[in-house]
Amino acid sequence: MKNNTKAFILTGTLGILLLFAFLFVWTAVSYQTEAVDTESAKVSIIGEYTTDGESWNKIQSSNDFINDNYETVTFRGRLSQDIPKNQYLIISMCDVWVEIKADGEVVATNHYDTGASTITPGNSIAYVSADEIPNITEIELTISNPYTVFSGFNPIQDTLNRLTVGNKDTLYNDLLKNNTPAILISLAICFLGLFAFTLAGLLWKNVMIRNIALALMAITGGVYVLTDSIYTYLPLWIGNPVLCMVFDEFAAYLLPIAAFLYVRVNVEDKRCKGYISILIIVSILLTMAAVFLQLFGVMDILKSQIFVFPFILLGSMGSTICLIYEAFKLKSKNSRAVLISVCPLVVAGLIDFINSLTGFTQDRVFIRLGLLITVVIQIYLLLRETREHQKELLRYQELQNEMLQMRVSIMVSQIQPHFLYNSLTSIAQLCEKNPSKAKKATIEFSEYLRRNMNSLKEQAPVPFESELKHLETYLSLEKMRFGDELNIEYDIEATDFLIPSLTVQPLVENAVKHGVGMKEDGGTVTIATKEFDDRYEVIVSDDGVGFDTAKKPNDGRTHIGMENVRNRLKTMCNAVLNIESTVGKGTVATITIPKEEI
Known part of the structure; x- marks a missing residue:
């Protein structure tokens, strides 16, 4: 549909352009056809000329002045043809001073005085009628060039070439x-x-x-x-x-x-x-x-x-x-x-x-x-x-759809049925043993679900403090389940940076479930942040069972979550996720965020 719209706009615009050109040419041709009597006739002066006050010479052709940069040229003689009745001698005076005399009387000139701006001759047209220049009348045409500084400028020759006879419509x-x-x-x-x-x-x-x-x-x-x-x-x-x-x-x-x-x-x-x-x-x-x-x-x-x-x-x-x-x-x-x-x-x-x-x-x-x-x-x-x-x-729309799918996948991955069941079961048990603690756990569980649902609306990185608060809520619920087998430590040195929503939680979840959760006597999950001159780092580490990073895990899971996290980090803030693990010693996941991307 969009391609059709573009093609329609392009075709329509070009069509209007062609129509405009056709109408203009058609109008021009029609005008010329209907105005045969307005055809102009080139005229010249037969006689002699003098340049800059020197001796008189016979006029051979107007081309005699093509490359000559004279200040003043005066012509005297008669026109090459008479001016018919109801027609005019048309003089286009462009960038030259012009004065034309008939029998010693000035009949046309552009020597005017209307203010300081008249230091330039400008551009004007003079019409001299047959009454002003009768047949076989001697005329004197003086042309002065104020622009001799321009060696390639030939206003005298141009003025001679534009001398025509016709009526006032011939110029159109x-x-x-x-x-x-x-x-x-x-x-x-x-x-x-x-x-x-x-x-x-x-x-x-x-x-x-x-x-x-x-x-x-x-x-x-x-x-x-x-x-x-x-x-x-x-x-x-x-x-x-x-x-x-x-x-x-x-x-x-x-x-x-x-x-x-x-x-x-x-x-x-x-x-x-x-x-x-x-x-x-x-x-x-x-x-x-x-x-x-x-x-x-x-x-x-x-x-x-x-x-x-x-x-x-x-x-x-x-x-x-x-x-x-x-x-x-x-x-x-x-x-x-x-x-x-x-x-x-x-x-x-x-x-x-x-x-x-x-x-x-x-x-x-x-x-x-x-x-x-x-x-x-x-x-x-x-x-x-x-x-x-x-x-x-x-491509942007496709990326947005992919990002939405990523956020949905991450949200769903954080709300697995077993986590819901375990959390609700723990809260139910607390209702009998410790009602006040059960109330607090219910509020935390509600806040956790609300945060996961709101992550669907997040299209830009969020403050790390917000992400940290959500992690604390999640770990509080997990602590309720694992008890003393799960220890949580925080080493937060920097919080003044942005990070994509729900990108740290999957790392923490893996550390809890597949790290210390798989260890018989439990372990410790540490969340740390550091600031350097050119970057921020978020480090999630555990002392759990670890795994061999060189081998593909064979635990029946698709591991889509980590790829989603990597893609979102790279796309939204050019960040990099690096995971190091040693069997029997634990795992360290590090997110590196360049400062210029913040």
């Missing part, structure tokens, strides 16, 4: 046409994060911090991929150019913080946890500083990457070293699994960082792929761990 059409795969990937990553969180909550009946961290990393990663892929289209919904940039950079800064948090909850070594905790705190402080410095006009948030990203890169390498240390030095299977899953993300981040410096590609595609691989691997590991968790639950 371009968004769906050019970015559908990236959008689907980002939504899939976010959905997988929610899926991981939901799966853990539904199947494990609780919410583990590790799965919350996984969901957080996936969701922040999905948001980052989404904002990075549709960055040029953010002004369609966000009117403030600076806010567009802050939103995009903030998403980029949150992803490593979430990744650090995920690694933090998976490592076990205290030093590794402390190191990654410092990474998380410093990353959060750097992110907050970058945002506030932008808002107060002290530093452009995009330029803060010079300080933030190297720290994040070094932190990622340090976190990876922590995982390697735990995976191979400490032999942690969990750290090894996390290491395998985050490696694609770390490697992809390193490649994209190098790309930002060298510009060997125009898009940060590696981080998207690395993030997707990481999330998929983590989902696989989560499913595998969930299956193992279910197996552990079954």
